[in-house]
Amino acid sequence: MLYKIYKDIGSGTRKNGRNGYIEMMHDAKKHRFDIILVKSLSRFGRDTLEALSTIKSLKKMNVALLSEVEQINTLEVNDTVLSILLAAAQEESASKSENIKFGIHQRMRSGKAVLNHTRFLGYTKDETGKLVVVPKEAEIVRKIFSLYLDGNRVRKIKRYLEENGIKTVTG
Template sequence: MSIQIYTIYPDIIKKETPLELQKLRIAAYCRVSKATPELLHSLEIQMLHFNTIITENPNWTLYKVYSDVASGTRKTGRSGYCEILRDAKQHRFDYIFVKSLSRFGRDTLEALSTIRRLKSMNIGLLSEVEKIDTLKIDDASLSILFAVAQEESATKSENIKFGIHQRMREGKALLNHTRFLGYTKDAEGQLVIVPEEAEIVRKIFSLYLEGNGVRKIKRYLEEHGIRTVTGKAEWSTSTIDRMLSNEKYMGILLLQKTYTPDFLTGKQKKNRGELSMYMIEDAHKAIIEKEVFEAVQKKKRWSTSCK
């Protein structure tokens, strides 16, 4: 079965589309998966790109550019996606312009179902990468294109994972967070101590060794007006518990403690031996001495075994 691909650049649509159909209201949808500086910049560029393409076409009218910073595998957290579908029901535009099929949705069944609903309302999806117009392609061909796009996404995911694993084997740290209590990042992305926060960390470890559980430590911190790293007055016992087990406080990085088995769901699982872990000693300056950290771990194990 051959697949017909329809080029959808503005000048070509102008030539191929009957005159009475050229005056189109166009919406655009952009998405990035995470709120990193690089991806947020990419999102801004995407939005500007579509704004320019649509407004420069005399036969098109820009309705709105919708956007999301979220995974493409589900509707949860995709307020822009939900808004564009609500506006589609009101028929406020004729086409939705996207960079690629995977930007619209990575769950093939969900995306195909949505495209079918849009087609039933005579609203099409224009994909720049695949160069298709969903109003001019049958469901079988569209399914194949989505399968190809999904396979390319999987390949890209595996390539990214390979690069990450290679950097781990070379002892190069990959830290997702900008900062956590006691540390921040310098210009090179390395962890550096925040002195006043480091004192709070030491106090938490000290209180625990003195026989205080996480609930008592929580109460101590709140009663003394000590705030969390995000400035909150209320502490979480789970946060305190994780701090007491965080090997970074003794200058060690343990990489790949979690992993993502399925790129489509994006859900992380705790690594219980499924993949190799990489430990980097003296990765940065320690806040807690190794003996103190190990004493806390021993006490935690003893507390757990006695429950």
């Protein structure tokens, strides 16, 4: 029977800031489950030493980590095999990260914006993907900036926009 689904928003390279991960380990210590199912070891932890340490702790609690991609049960494999699999997962994660960074830098060099322009006041993208100023929205951006430079805080600026019927891209 499924006990709970734990999730995190983050890189997975360190357990700090991974509230779901921390909660899962807390529940494991309380023996609330005996199996953790993950898609892949790279999704469980991307730092080899930290993931290996966590898996060793789980083994001591007799909690198995089952990985779909690698088709392993951590209670059935030795630490050497596990270390190799975790190192490969860490390298895969690092490689993906570098590829993403490379793609972002290439788009920047070519002048293509890397942002969600549909909710970005003052700009849109043209058919080639380059940022283009939206003159009417740019006036609003200039006014907001001017109000800020005059010492107004967010609430005052918001009030000014509302009182003058000025809407942001989200309404």
